[in-house]
Amino acid sequence: MPHWTDHAIWWQVYPLGFTGAPARAVGAPLRHRLRACEPWLDYAVELGCSGLLLGPIFAAETHGYDTVDFFRIDPRLGDDDDFDRLITAAADRGLRVVLDGVFNHVGRTFAKFIEAEAGDPAAARWFRRDATGEYQTFEGHHHLVALNHDEPAVADHVQRVMNHWLDRGAAGWRLDAAYAVPADFWARVLPGVRERHPQVWMVGEMIHGDYAGYATASGLDSVTQYELWKALWSSLNDGNFYELAWALKRHNDILGAVTPLTFVGNHDVTRIATRLTDQRHLGHALAVLFTVAGIPSVYSGDEQAFQGTKQDRVGGDDEIRPVFPADPSGLAPYGWPTYRLHQRLIGLRRRNPWLVRARTTADHLTNHAVALRSDGDAGEKVLLLLNIGDEPYRFPIDLTGLRVAETATETVDPAVVAPHSWTVLTTIAD
Template structure:
């Protein structure tokens, strides 16, 4: 066995408390290098006649990527503490792997083993349970619906009659959302994620002027309360977008800094590199990217920190929101997020805290900061295969398998899975108008562990390139909507709700991914679903479905045992085994 490839550490995604009694353990080995792995475990204080009392338990091969095999098991140590090691076998040798390295014989001293000192309940990662069963719908308020023309901003354009630009307005507002909640309910949505609603100069509102005021073009606080109430009556949760990394140019403390320079009482609210303040050619202060209109806030400053924590509290206490999505979350210090979580969770323990991080996020997902992050690694894997056609099905499956083993299961279950957003071109545009490919991406998105999100308008086939093209006005004329795509998504959401294995209750693993055909299983103790996806342009035949009797697929097709299943080009099937 290739010892250099064998890896475990007793923390994070390799050893963690799944709940108050259960530990999950993982081991990584070189792909196809190990035949079996057995966990050796016991309580460190359980000795009889000077012999440590241990148990053995087979580990499951839960996934493989291009380099590694991943082995997983679940145990309930009777006294919530454990010493453990791994017994590995291949065709020619066996060895024991512990914290002290590799042994040909099982060590007698428990100090040689890995240690999980104690399963403290307070250390268990706990995200709100409701998130696991939530299907989100992202709304860019300025472009969803104009329900109250009396509050339109100056220079508003007729709805949808002009292409979106970085500086134009169409008058979308809260009343427009209230007027169209039936559309979301019909689709099966039970969570809304709003991009920023606070007072700002731009149409996107990521340049906050006042964190405690709603932008007048959206309505007032009373209308917002009506919107929250209407959503909650329909069982729809509401999540707001917080931009704490940076403020807007017209944020009062920054305006004071511009006016008074080094004499400003707010000079330490920002990261100023030099005085006098310069905005061109490069700002003399830290910003989001190099945007002079978005000065970076100094969240280590006690006054800034207290102000932003009060903002976090205010919208939960006064309006009963259900979640915070945190913009550019990875550029803010960890201590701020720890204090933020403690502050808002004291008010509403079931509040969902979602960070915008595009890469490996384990440091933020240890139970003391975020409940989840936006799952862009999943997004890119699906888009790279189906839309960009830059990777094979094998590579896509490898990337998704590696991703699932990069985090604990209870983290994966609440990951925010998206395929499009206000920051990216629309799915149909990326797929070159191939609706069949878009459907396959949705199939994987909605059956992948996590909580899926639809970007407004994608469900009716809207198109658009990168910002601002992806921010067109929502199309409300039924004759211009793709109702077939809407019906497909409605069916997927219904299946997710009616079949426990389809959603977050089902474990996920790939059976195979080759020649353009993807097979994966979702399993619970009572149900096993086999997903078949043909991402190629040719008819594919799938053998050996392990069927003992004739069955009906989730889409109503009869599947006979001992016969090959034919998948049409870009076809799909879901079979209950």
């Protein structure tokens, strides 16, 4: 990985929703909505983040994942000047910007697909077909036509797109639906990008499958850690920390090959504040996120305890991709305690950057209480004590050499964690 990602903490933004862009691009006039992100940059810095993980910003038909022109900013968001302004404003604050690249499929008005349907055999080779000759689609969505990753022209196109926006100041790419793309495609594309941009960061969206194997074969720097995400909220809801402990064993194995992107929420899932059945456990989820290995990401709004349910229907993402106010002063007052909790835990993470590649084990484990120890290569240690039971819990662990760094509930005895509370202890500095 590029060295700067050891300290990366992302604030993820879905620009089309964030800025209130219309749902459909057809007939929508040019509007400079991308500039609406600028008043939020200081907010992201104060949160403790070091970069923006942007959702799709290229010309598309509807939600941005149906791209029609990879070299043009979506007119609903603005133009090249708006992109340059955002990159400059972010850089002025020390923020890097990673873009969302949808290179598995395109919208049906993508120029090459129009040419293919018109009978151009060279253009037709850009797209996958089934045994009947029909164009294949992404997971059954008719409007998303699957690219043919065996076609050299497709690989050349993707490489040119990546380099174009990296040349203009982007720091990396999130590769949407990477799990649907053959790993050898990235192995062919990425070397030409890295040769020109050796510090680029590439993270692939992996929902299922062999994370470590895919990362190794593809040459990706990172993959999305959905296994850990699921175990986090599920173990808290079910009162089953054995699930979390098992997921962290898997997490340790993955770390042998790749440093994953970790999160408790993103633009594709129900908000963590909605997903948890007991709001007292939000801090537990965040404490795990910021004390285990990986590159953490905070989905915009989660730091304010936004609510939102993802639904399996047309427009089912609208609730989790809302319009934001013009600037942070427009936020509701009841979300700021969660923001400050994020600040505290991100601050803890920044004081212990070695956590990016730590290994975490369960030193003590019951259904409702767990002690998670994260170890660094130089003897550093972070111990996270979680209690989701209705009674105080005394952890039978030797805390010699450790001090309380953060806690949800002050206590005289650090080995005792209050009901539905948590405590983080770190190595005492020499």
